[in-house]
Amino acid sequence: MMGWTNRHARYFHRQLTRNAMTYSEMLAPEAIVRGNKKRWLRFSPEEHPVAFQLGGNDPKMLAAAAKELEQVGFDEINFNVGCPSKKGKGNPFGAHLIRHPQVVKACMQEMIEAVNIPVTLKTRLGVDEQESYDHLAEFVGLTKESGCRVFIVHARKAWLDGLSTRQNREIPPLRYDYVYRLKREFPELSIVLNGGVTDWDQAKLHLQHVDGVMMGRTAYKEPFCLAEVDRLFFGGSEPDPTPPEVMQRCLPYVEAELARGTPLREMVRHMVGIYRAAPAASVFRRHISIEGHRPGAGRSVYLEAIHIAERLSRPGRAEIDQP
Ligand SMILES: Cc1cc2nc3c(=O)[nH]c(=O)nc-3n(C[C@H](O)[C@H](O)[C@H](O)COP(=O)(O)O)c2cc1C
Incomplete structure (x- = not known):
């Protein structure tokens, strides 16, 4: 698109x-x-x-x-x-x-x-x-x-x-x-x-x-x-990944692209909706939209995004993980 x-x-x-x-x-x-x-x-x-x-x-x-x-x-x-x-x-x-x-x-x-x-x-x-x-x-x-x-x-x-x-x-x-x-x-x-x-x-x-x-x-x-x-359409049997798991999976890629000079915002801007519009996740969206878009933003900003996602995905917060 x-x-x-x-x-x-x-x-x-x-x-x-x-x-x-x-x-x-x-x-x-x-x-x-x-x-x-x-x-x-x-x-x-x-x-x-x-x-x-x-x-x-x-x-x-x-x-x-x-x-x-x-x-x-x-x-x-x-x-x-x-x-x-x-x-x-x-x-x-x-x-x-x-x-x-x-x-x-x-x-x-x-x-x-x-x-x-x-x-x-x-x-x-x-x-x-x-x-x-x-x-x-x-x-x-x-x-x-x-x-x-x-x-x-x-x-x-x-x-x-x-x-x-x-x-x-x-x-x-x-x-x-x-x-x-x-x-x-x-x-x-x-x-x-x-x-x-x-x-x-x-x-x-x-x-x-x-x-x-x-x-x-x-x-x-x-x-x-x-x-x-x-799971729904291709007979997959593995549990659906959680948002922090998905962000962890992207970490080596993000690191490699940062090393190549790709701005962090080019990668993280696609992640902003990972929790949809759940109010509890506004801290995640703000972090991605503000910190992730600052010139020079790098690995530490991405790691912090993962930490926020981990906090949001702890038991008791499961409602915002539902796709
Ligand atoms: C911002 C934006 C850019 C799009 N660019 C393309 C494109 O490059 N090629 C294409 O085939 N369709 C493009 N589309 C159309 C979508 O692929 C799709 O056909 C359309 O949005 C209807 O499907 P949807 O209701 O699932 O979004 C674009 C749609 C949006 C919103």
Whole structure:
């Protein structure tokens, strides 16, 4: 999620669930092919399984980037055909490409031919005046000819003309029935539902109709919900980790990144919601948000955050550990 997640967020989330797939924020392929490779291609081997998301419209450029991403070890390439940003209008990318399914097909085809890892597609129900299920079915029917077998569908359309990117995550109504129908009519495809999923009971209901569920904002804002995922969905038998355990697991990573010059705030800002909004945990949130963001903040600030978490997680305070 652009502006929110980064590789440090994915490392942190991986300490909460070993199995759930994580996705990078969208990046233009040019940034990889011609840009600062060291910056964009770096990730920790512990992040697996991890997908990298590309957004663009030039099949050759996308394929070149996909190859580089495969070479450094990403597990999946995801193509963004859902971002409603106005920047995607002139030289279309993201959701603007929904009007250009042949371009999407060509991009997917070129990437699929270039790599041996899965290339998946993330899209929306339609754009602007496109209201009917038929638009979605037509789009998927055509773009699947590229060989794409996994479609992640944000279950609302985008109003490209009139709504901001943010409004486009809230205002167009969710139509889960369209996504369910897509699975019924394209049983050979793996259909992943996204949009408005805020707890695992909802996810379980969706999984009666589709192959997977993608959670965005809730997973980021209340990351501790991820601690249940392995047990609930992947047959895990280990007890769910506690917040201080998760923070301890991140300690060697935090130390290594600090030694490399990564500011502490880049890592800890993703942890601020680990206790959700529990009032008792305000001391933790304050510590992360104030001390963790001071220039030069380092190991001792992180260790203090672990100590606060340990105090909060002692018996008798268990109510704030509940995801
Ligand atoms: C700050 C922010 C940035 C986002 N950036 C991306 C992105 O880079 N790529 C993408 O596919 N979706 C992006 N999204 C959309 C989410 O992935 C997701 O489709 C959307 O929020 C609906 O799912 P949710 O209700 O579970 O959050 C972003 C969402 C937010 C809030």
